[in-house]
Amino acid sequence: MQNRYAGDIGDFSKFILLKKLFGNKKIGLNWYLYPDENHNNDGVYINYNYENDYGISKILNKVSCEKRAISSLEKSLKENNIFNDITYFSKCIEPKSENLSRSEYRQNWFSEFLKQFEKENREIIFVDPDNGLEIKSIPTIGRKKAGKYIFYDEIEQILELNNISTLIIYQHFRREKDFKNKILKEIKEKLLSKNISKKYNFYIISFHKLSPRAYIIITKENLHKELDDFVKKTSDWKY
Numbered sequence: 583m584q585n586r587y588a589g590d591i592g593d594f595s596k597f598i599l600l601k602k603l604f605g606n607k608k609i610g611l612n613w614y615l616y617p618d619e620n621h622n623n624d625g626v627y628i629n630y631n632y633e634n635d636y637g638i639s640k641i642l643n644k645v646s647c648e649k650r651a652i653s654s655l656e657k658s659l660k661e662n663n664i665f666n667d668i669t670y671f672s673k674c675i676e677p678k679s680e681n682l683s684r685s686e687y688r689q690n691w692f693s694e695f696l697k698q699f700e701k702e703n704r705e706i707i708f709v710d711p712d713n714g715l716e717i718k719s720i721p722t723i724g725r726k727k728a729g730k731y732i733f734y735d736e737i738e739q740i741l742e743l744n745n746i747s748t749l750i751i752y753q754h755f756r757r758e759k760d761f762k763n764k765i766l767k768e769i770k771e772k773l774l775s776k777n778i779s780k781k782y783n784f785y786i787i788s789f790h791k792l793s794p795r796a797y798i799i800i801t802k803e804n805l806h807k808e809l810d811d812f813v814k815k816t817s818d819w820k821y
Contacts, residue, residue, distance in 0.1 A: 610704030
């Protein structure tokens with residue numbers, strides 16, 4: 583996530599998903615906040631309206647027309663009581679000084695995030711890395727642009743938290759054949775080492791309004807019926 587994306591259609595999809603499926607749970611959202619880039623026009627899909635969306639689109643339209651920042655999002659969601667119980671981890675994932683080791687900073691950053699959400703007894707954890715799951719060309723957290731990805735060892739550590747029931751991961755949508763099944767197969771295989779695949783159910787759902795994006799859901803719950811019902815109510819979601 584970058585501040586310049588605040589209030590776009592991607593935010594709508596993540597908040598409506600959280601509200602519809604987990605609105606009464608204790609939610610923790612880690613933005614995986616990455617410094618703003620200016621090399622593309624991402625984040626341009628703003629000022630849209632949905633009916634029966636709890637007022638989420640109205641809030642985001644207001645944020646996108648003012649200061650686009652996650653702090654504005656957090657404030658507006660709180661003022662409008664969109665969620666019963668949600669907290670945020672908003673610290674930037676990249677060190678501000680080039681003199682700091684990116685690896686050491688990332689490890690400390692991640693440890694701070696885990697401690698906060700464990701102390702707050704978060705049941706649902708949503709992570710919002712810019713691009714999603716780690717890729718082969720960026721194999722370690724010390725590499726440039728590693729902050730745009732969540733790594734598998736980080737996923738394992740999140741799933742080991744005491745009170746967690748569900749982890750949701752933003753995943754950049756790739757237009758390739760059978761993309762969602764490939765992602766699910768990959769993540770299950772990567773998490774076999776600690777038998778996580780046996781403890782959790784794995785789902786992936788995608789949003790296709792204006793700019794497609796996907797969400798990986800790793801959960802102790804059986805959410806097949808809930809997800810099936812959710813996508814049947816709108817043509818913008820696919821499961």
